[in-house]
Amino acid sequence: MHGTPARRTWRHRARTSSAVLAAIAMGLAIVPTLSTTARAETSPTAVSVPGTFNSEIGCAGDWVPSCTQAQLTARTDGSGAWSKTLSLPAGSHAYKAALNNNWADNYGANAQYYGSDISLQVPVGGKNVTFVYDPVTHWVTDDINHKIVTAGGSFQSELGCAADWAPDCLTSWLKDTNGDGTYTWSTTAIPAGIWTVKAAIGQSWNESYGQGGSPTGADISFTVPRSGSTVDFRYDSTTHVLTVQTEQPPDPGVAATLGALYTPTGTTFRIWSPDNSQVSVTVGGTTHALQRADINGYTDVYQAVVPGNWKNQPYQFRVGNNTVRDPYARMVKPGSTEGIVMDVAAIQPNGGWAPRPSITKREDAxxxxxxxxxxxxxxxxxxxxxxxxxxxxxxxxxxxxxxxxxxxxxxxxxxxxxxxxxxxxxxxxxxxxxxxxxxxxxxxxxxxxxxxxxxxxxxxxxxxxxxxxxxxxxxxxxxxxxxxxxxxxxxxxxxxxxxxxxxxxxxxxxxxxxxxxxxxxxxxxxxxxxxxxxxxxxxxxxxxxxxxxxxxxxxxxxxxxxxxxxxxxxxxxxxxxxxxxxxxxxxxxxxxxxxxxxxxxxxxxxxxxxxxxxxxxxxxxxxxxxxxxxxxxxxxxxxxxxxxxxxxxxxxxxxxxxxxxxxxxxxxxxxxDLNIWDKITYSGVTGGPTGRAGQMNRFAAGMVLTSQGIPFFHEGDEFLHSKVVGGDYEAAKNSYESGDAVNAVQWGEKTANNATFRYYKDVIALRKNTPALRLGTWDAVKAQMATIVNGSVVTSAISSRADAPTSHDTVVVYNPTNSSVNVALPAGTWKKVLDTNGTTDSTGNTADGLAVTVFKKS
The missing domain is CATH 3.20.20.80 (Glycosidases)
Incomplete structure (x- = not known):
């Protein structure tokens, strides 16, 4: 980042709450308060390109966002973009985009808010450089670092351009915001119909590319199946190939996908083959040549429609001299590259589909x-x-x-x-x-x-x-x-x-x-x-x-x-x-x-x-x-x-x-790798299921099940399943191809370690019955959760109510030490509902060592 005094670094500072001050006074460390950084989402009234070249174009100094000469002009082509061509001297320069004549909202490299300066190398002799800014993506660029690429075509007047085939209308501007050399643009504004397009460079037809990325290539044709369909344009600056993909409406019919598409009177066979036009399919003992087909949303597809009822019959694609599998096959002949023609739309489970289990939000999982x-x-x-x-x-x-x-x-x-x-x-x-x-x-x-x-x-x-x-x-x-x-x-x-x-x-x-x-x-x-x-x-x-x-x-x-x-x-x-x-x-x-x-x-x-x-x-x-x-x-x-x-x-x-x-x-x-029980025993923890080792398993599981987010565990963890056979931990570390003696769940472990199973069951039930353990947004975590670190012990006080974010009704304590600790609970009547053994219903404010303890307000 350039460090001239004229440029100010804007930072929002959060106030220090009384809770934070109290924690500091007690000698505790507290997790930093989350904060948001505001950015302008309304249309700017001015856009400038302050940088190291400002003084050379007549500004009073460099990095001056209010300089008249550095101001871009709002375009009138319906794109909402801002642009200007400036005559710049040779040399190494840097710049950013600033909105509304100050630094409060500025954008740098890769459209990043308060991003890095954008380097600009102007060649010997100087050059007219065109700058363009998009207020939607916040991408600011110039025609030295990036091409100004537009999709010029027969549809542009439909988008608000003055005419079709207008390379200087930025309503159809493709952008490379991440700097990977691929320029993209998506729109839902092109009406249904058949359209043509080329890639225009530099807002003119002096450099343009058609089919195959050729400067003399034919117009690229594409079909929009219905108004409101998403059309994605993608230009590769290395190959100069412009591809157009149209989003199909959700429809399992023949026009929507590839593979073997069945009807009782004929099956349509389709496969992607971008390198070879010699494509065929063999079905029923007869080989059929596939022809290039224009399928909306796909490129380089070959197709053949074979009359007859081919339900449940095998088929074999061939590309060139090679038999190949169908990447879209719905069923295959085992041990071969043959697919099976399927009428999957007609298949349902016996008795029909049952309702799916309801879930309110993903954090409930x-x-x-x-x-x-x-x-x-x-x-x-x-x-x-x-x-x-x-x-x-x-x-x-x-x-x-x-x-x-x-x-x-x-x-x-x-x-x-x-x-x-x-x-x-x-x-x-x-x-x-x-x-x-x-x-x-x-x-x-x-x-x-x-x-x-x-x-x-x-x-x-x-x-x-x-x-x-x-x-x-x-x-x-x-x-x-x-x-x-x-x-x-x-x-x-x-x-x-x-x-x-x-x-x-x-x-x-x-x-x-x-x-x-x-x-x-x-x-x-x-x-x-x-x-x-x-x-x-x-x-x-x-x-x-x-x-x-x-x-x-x-x-x-x-x-x-x-x-x-x-x-x-x-x-x-x-x-x-x-x-x-x-x-x-x-x-x-x-x-x-x-x-x-x-x-x-x-x-x-x-x-x-x-x-x-x-x-x-x-x-x-x-x-x-x-x-x-x-x-x-x-x-x-x-x-x-x-x-x-x-x-x-x-x-x-x-x-x-x-x-x-x-x-x-x-x-x-x-x-x-090692599952949790094998990790514990491999590390030399003693005491077995009923001692320290078993308690450590419960501690780790309790943390997973009481943390914000979505808990996940592996089969058998809940009753200390082990993949170690004959002391072989090396096999257990990567058992992907080990036999059933290593990987199979041994259900006798459930009865042998039923106390661990009960613990998992208890904590899952507690999670389901405690909304404070399943907060659903970043804002809820910020407002409703206060977390304090005291030595090795981590404690969170949580409110389940967005309308009363500081009225904490749940306290969760992680204590990895060997000793119990006393917990300072908020005012009110509290019950301990989870300890190292699972569900409990007791008073007191102690949290056992090597345990997750949960208190709930009565």
């Missing part, structure tokens, strides 16, 4: 991660032999072991709201294996099915989801769109499915930066929600994906299924590799951008603070560490942003990332 196989494969599950390790086994009721409920009845007794299934789509490996090696994204895994007939397999998966719903439990799918089993899965169609840089750690990471790959992922997600009534998705290595795409997928799903309250979250990291495009990927720092799509991320920072590393012997806070109490306090509050904003953070790994509590998935145990 309690998520239980499980494997289709592991949960019921052991005979102790009580599940019928033919159903063990199958989809149907997950929902068989009435099962017990030694008098204790197992299976779905156990989940109901425990009180979880969602199950999260490890990969259940078609994968390459044979079970037992977790299945993180996808082959066919839209096909249920046949090894988890009892049936061979295609329709029966679809109906079986539907029936599993339906039975969960009947029992009050929602279903989340673990999806692996970041990589495939190998490059052979899609490579013979086109290499454009895969990243040039390996990001997943498996050698075959998917590149959703390609619009057609991104669309495939979105279509797959929509298919699972529509056909199988899925309630949400957990993304493996969500950090491989561009956050802009993830945001678009989530917003699309929420718009198409507005009544579902879909749960969408994932891992905000890649496969342990450096990503040259990290700024565009999902990280903690880009999570605020995803707030509008209700997308959350796993809070690995809070996890590691609570339990230490996932494979080491360091125990973190649950082991008594007092060096990280501020991080515990932050996680307890739902890891809220310091300043409420939906812009990316400067630090991609900032642990204060949540715009909304629903964006943090709190956990200490998952399928990866």
């Amino acid at each position: 309690v998520i239980y991660e499980m494997s289709v196989r592991n949960f019921t494969i052991d005979a102790s599950s009580g599940v019928d032999g033919a159903k063990r390790g199958k989809f149907a086994g997950l929902t068989q009721t009435g099962t017990t072991h030694n008098g204790a409920k197992t299976g779905i009845d156990h989940l109901k007794e425990l009180g979880v709201t969602h199950v999260q299934l490890l990969p259940s789509f078609d994968f390459n490996s044979t079970v037992p294996n977790w299945g993180y090696d996808p082959l066919n994204y839209n096909v249920p895994e046949e090894q988890f099915s009892r049936f061979n007939a295609p329709e029966d397999r679809v109906r079986e998966f539907q029936g599993m989801v339906n039975e969960f719903h009947k029992n009050g439990i929602r279903v989340i799918m673990d999806v692996v769109y970041n990589h495939t089993a190998s490059k052979d899965v899609f490579q013979n169609i086109t290499g454009k499915y895969y990243h040039q840089t390996e990001l997943s750690g498996t050698g075959n990471s998917i590149d959703d930066g390609n619009p057609m790959v991104s669309r495939m992922i979105r279509d797959s997600l929509e298919y699972w929600v529509d056909t199988y009534n899925i309630d949400g998705f957990r993304f493996d290595l969500l950090g491989v994906h561009q956050y802009g795409n993830v945001d678009q997928w989530a917003k699309h799903l929420n718009a198409v299924f507005p009544d579902r309250t879909l749960q969408i979250h994932g891992e905000p990291w890649s496969g342990g590799v450096d990503d040259p495009q990290q700024a565009q990927k999902v990280r903690y720092g880009t999570t605020p951008v995803l707030a509008g799509g209700h997308v959350g991320v796993f809070n690995g920072a809070y996890r590691d603070t609570v339990k230490g590393g996932t494979r080491d012997r360091f125990l973190g806070y649950m082991g008594g560490s007092s060096s990280n109490t501020s991080a515990i306090a932050l996680g307890m509050r739902g890891s809220p942003l310091a300043t409420k904003n939906t812009s990316p953070l400067s630090n991609p790994w900032d642990p204060a990332f949540a715009y909304d509590p629903e964006q943090t998935i709190n956990y200490v145990s998952a399928h990866d």
Whole structure:
């Protein structure tokens, strides 16, 4: 940032409350009060470009936002933009955009509020430089650093331009706000019809690009199916290719997607083939050539309509000389690249769809991660032999072991709201294996099915989801769109499915930066929600994906299924590799951008603070560490942003990332690495289930279940399930392909460790019955929650009422020490409702050591 005295740094200062002063007087540390930074959202009355060149253009000095010569002019072309061309001397310069003749609202690089200065290198001899500012995105740029790209075409007069094919009308201006060389613009204002367009550079036709990115290329044609449809324009400044995608209305019909699209009189076969026009499909022993087709929302699609009734018949795509799988296949012939033609719209679970369990807000969720196989494969599950390790086994009721409920009845007794299934789509490996090696994204895994007939397999998966719903439990799918089993899965169609840089750690990471790959992922997600009534998705290595795409997928799903309250979250990291495009990927720092799509991320920072590393012997806070109490306090509050904003953070790994509590998935145990019980015993904690080790498990679980956000835990954690067989901790650290002896849930552990199970059950019930533990907004956390750190002990006083934010009715205490502490409760009559053993009903203000203690106001 330039530091001239004329430029003022504006900061809002929060007042110090009496509660804060009291805490300081008592020698306590208190979590900083959250604050917001205001920005102008109304149209500016003036826009200028103060910078180091101001004095050279006649201003009294540099960095003067009120200088007349630096003022941009409001355009009259209907775009709302401001622009001006200035004659600048050669040299290295810098500038920003300032609104209303002062520094109160200013924007720098990448449209950031109070962002970095924008560097400008004017060539020898000087140059006329055009500056442009957009008041909607706050992007300010110049035609040296960035091209001024417009979509000039036959539709521009419909948008308010004086004429069509007007390259100088910025109503159709494409912008590169993140500086990645890709310029984009979206609009819903183009009426229904067939239109043509080219990319114009520099507000003239002196440089322009048509089909294929050629300067002499033909006009690019696109169709808007209905007025109000979203049309997305994307210009690649390297290839000069302008692509246009039109959002289709939600319709499962033939015109909306790819794959094998069935009707009783003929099936339409479609596949994306951007590199090869020699495309065919073989069905019923006859091969049919596919022709290039103009499908709204897609590019480079080839299509053939084959007459006849091909229901449940196999088909085989071929591209060039290679047989290839259909990335959109709804069913496949196991062990082959053949798809099966399906009439999925006609398939429903037996008895029809039951109502989905209601949920008021996402913070009400309690998520239980499980494997289709592991949960019921052991005979102790009580599940019928033919159903063990199958989809149907997950929902068989009435099962017990030694008098204790197992299976779905156990989940109901425990009180979880969602199950999260490890990969259940078609994968390459044979079970037992977790299945993180996808082959066919839209096909249920046949090894988890009892049936061979295609329709029966679809109906079986539907029936599993339906039975969960009947029992009050929602279903989340673990999806692996970041990589495939190998490059052979899609490579013979086109290499454009895969990243040039390996990001997943498996050698075959998917590149959703390609619009057609991104669309495939979105279509797959929509298919699972529509056909199988899925309630949400957990993304493996969500950090491989561009956050802009993830945001678009989530917003699309929420718009198409507005009544579902879909749960969408994932891992905000890649496969342990450096990503040259990290700024565009999902990280903690880009999570605020995803707030509008209700997308959350796993809070690995809070996890590691609570339990230490996932494979080491360091125990973190649950082991008594007092060096990280501020991080515990932050996680307890739902890891809220310091300043409420939906812009990316400067630090991609900032642990204060949540715009909304629903964006943090709190956990200490998952399928990866050591589960919580094995972590505790591996670290040498003694005492067993009834001693210190068992108490530490309850302490960690209690923290997860009483922190703001969404709690998550792994199958068997609630009764100390161990994956250590014969003392082999190394296998337990990465048991993805270990046998059932390691991974299968052993239901005898529930009766053996019933006290731990009761604790989990009690805390889940307490969470459900305590609104203060499920605050729904950043503002609620800020106003209704006061958190104090005293040595190693972290205490939060919380109000459940937005209309009485300081009338705290719940107090939560985390005490990792070996001794009990006395808690200063607010005025009133209080009851202790949770201690180290679970539910209690007692008076007093002591909080036991190595325990979560909860007090509620009577």
